Amino acid sequence: MNEPSPEGPADFKTLDTALSFAGLWVNEAYIANIHKTRSPRQSQDVMESCITIPSRTLQVTRMVAGFHEGAEDLVVVKDRDRYKLYDADLSALQKEMELISPTRISVNMGSGKGKDYGYRFKGDTLQIFRTICATAGGDGNFCDSLTAGATLYKLVRKKD
Secondary structure (H helix, E strand, O other): OOOOEOOEOOOHHHOOOEOOOOEEEEOHHHHHHHHHHOOHHHHOOOOOOEEEEOOEOOOEEOEEEOOOEEOOOEEEEEEOOEEEEEEOOOOOEEEEEEEEEOOEEEEEOOOOOOOOEEEEEEOOEEEEEEEEEEEEOOOOOOEEEEEEEEEEEEEEOOOO
C-alpha cells in the first residue's frame, strides 16, 4: 500500500507535474553495440532500445524495442521522490525508474509484463491475436519465437 506522506499527495496517480528529464532516452547497451559493431542492424536486438519521456506525468509514452517495435502504452507517475511507469489506465505498475544523473536513468522490469500481439490475414479477414512463447530464450528472460494464441479481434473487409 502506498501510504500518505507529508512530501506528496495520497493518490500519486493523479499528480500532474513537469518532468525535468523529458526527452528521448537511448539504452546504453544499444549505444555500446553501435560502438562495437558500427552496425544499427546488428545492434537492433536490444529489447528496450529507447523511450521518449513526456514533458509531464500522466502523459502516454511507449518503450521501443530495436527501434522498430512499439510496446503497450505507458504513463509516467511521480510517487513522492520516485518515478514509475504504469499501464495506460493506471491499474498496474510496469516498471520503476531511477534518476542516476542528468544524463542517465535506470528503468527496471517491475511487477508487470508487456503483452505481445500478432496478426494475420485470411482472405478478407484480419485476425489480431495474443501471442504465446513457443521457444524461450537462453536465460528464460525473453522469448525466441512466438506462436498464435487466443484471437482478440476479427476485422472483415466490407465489400462494396
